[in-house]
């Protein structure tokens with residue numbers, strides 16, 4: 009997963025557990041920018057792999073009360089209807105973040121961390137998906153405000169309308 013950057017690392021707004029948000033597809037000067045591809049943002053438990061998190065319920069920190077999470081019965085998830093295949097991009101991004109070695113033993117590169125005051129310029133002119141995995145309401149709204157300040161547009165969905173900042177509705 010190239011061109012990734014950490015845009016937030018800190019407590020979840022939903023339950024205070026550690027989360028991390030990584031944007032991929034930024035690729036300044038790359039074909040991504042020319043084709044106007046969506047920048048993806050992955051909202052993950054920092055300390056629990058996304059696969060484990062859906063099996064033990066730790067994904068509540070990033071997905072809140074979303075009905076698509078399914079429920080935990082007998083130590084495993086049943087009834088999950090989320091459209092995101094967590095074993096693909098979310099797991100790959102989480103492993104890259106933690107520099108988990110590849111199958112051939114080579115380390116993954118990890119991601120650099122953006123300063124909050126860099127975010128607006130980084131996303132300028134881009135189309136951004138807020139929460140390619142995870143609910144944007146889990147992330148402090150200042151992160152999205154910075155990301156969207158100069159962006160061309162954004163798309164996202166939250167299931168936490170009752171609890172989410174009204175500022176999220178703009179995107």
Ligand code: SF4
Nearest residue numbers: 071074076077090142
């Ligand atoms: S990724 Fe989105 S749709 Fe899927 S369980 Fe989380 S909040 Fe719900």
